Amino acid sequence: MAPRIYFDNAATTPILPEVIDAMMPYLKEHFGNPSSIYSYGRESRLAIEKSRKAVASILNAHPSEIFFTSGGTESSNTAIWGAVRDLGCQRIITSPIEHHATLHTCEFISKTANIELTFVKLLANGHVDLEDLEANLSSSPKRTLVSIMHANNEIGNISCMETIGKICQKYDAIFHADTVQTVGHYPIDLSRISVDFITGSGHKFHGPKGTGILYINSRNKISPFIHGGGQERNMRAGTENIYGIVGFSKALELATLNHDSDSKHIRSLKSYMHASLINHIDTVRFNGDYNGESLYAVLSVGFPKTERSEMLLYNLDIRNICISGGSACTSGADQDSHVIEALNQEEQATIRLSFNKFNTRAEIDIVVNHLKELI
Secondary structure, eight states, X not given: OXXXXXXXXXXXXXXXXXXXXXXXXGTTXXXXXXXXXXXXXXXXXXXXXXXXXXXXXXXXXXXXXXXXESOHHHHHHHHHHHHHHTSOOOEEEEOTTSOHHHHHHHHHHHHXXXXXXXXXXXXXXXXXXXXXXXXXXXXXXXXXXXXXXXXOTTTOBBOOHXXXXXXXXXXXXXXXXXXXXXXXXXXXXXXXXXXXXXXXXXXXXXSOTTOEEEEEOTTOOOOOSSOSSOHHHHTSOSOOOHHHHHXXXXXXXXXXXXXXXXXXXXXXXXXXXXXXXXXHOTTOEEESXXXXXXXXXXXXXXXXXXXXXXXXXXHXXXXXXXXXXXXXXXXXXXXXXXXXXXXXXXXXXXXXXXXXXXXXXXXXXXXXXXXXXXX
């Protein structure tokens, strides 16, 4: 059997051996509950606070602004609920192509808490229309939460957090940015951005699953989303995932250290795949701003919808090629991508190719050959 080729790194990435090595002591020797006052507990508490300081330093934030969570979904839910419940937001502006962790939460709050929900327009290339965002903010005196993701997980488009932050600041709006696809992949300097909440998830940059962060700007005070204990300075009840937190910090440290070389290699893979598809498949199309402000690791590809293309993911899988049609969080649902639908594209069979630093051009050649045959 041929070795598997994995091109779904926007869904999750393989954990690095160095990250596993950093986590192992907290799976074996240092097993204490960090809330305990004796030595085992103090060892665990020290590991958490060292990790917090390391993450804060990389993001140029204060350690007191970093909270560890189970991942991006919990972090976004906490931020959005907190903005409505504690910061006086009576209206939410978001985009129709947000991750469902944001989109479904905003829709639920709108229905259950009588909160006005507005969707900002998109430009032809899939970017958020910032003029429409400002027009919406200026149209109402209601305190508003703006929830716009930094980079889209399906088409890869990157929004300018600095510009959105300035617009929000102008209208006294709360700004939540889903940065799950960019923390660990792009330098983020929170001292330069007017943002109230950002999120991160360790498994997107070769860290462990089930661990993430929520940044809460020190000017905001919100109540917990999960109740029952005083962990995370009374912000998140539940015994901390110590080895996950240590793994998150180590993975982020390594991603930052190796960013220049890793991103250069991955960007070259995306360009090579783009050129190879154009050279070999006449009917190929690409979604989003793939050659512009876009994630260097993500390429959204479309083919005319036929009986053959609709079976594409299945046929690639039996050839040991792992690729998704969009967000992994909805891959089991019998529905088209809400992101592709929002772009008003012609009907297409869509695949998302996303790369990591271990992928090679030889793997791309194999995948393109199979796509030629299948399409």
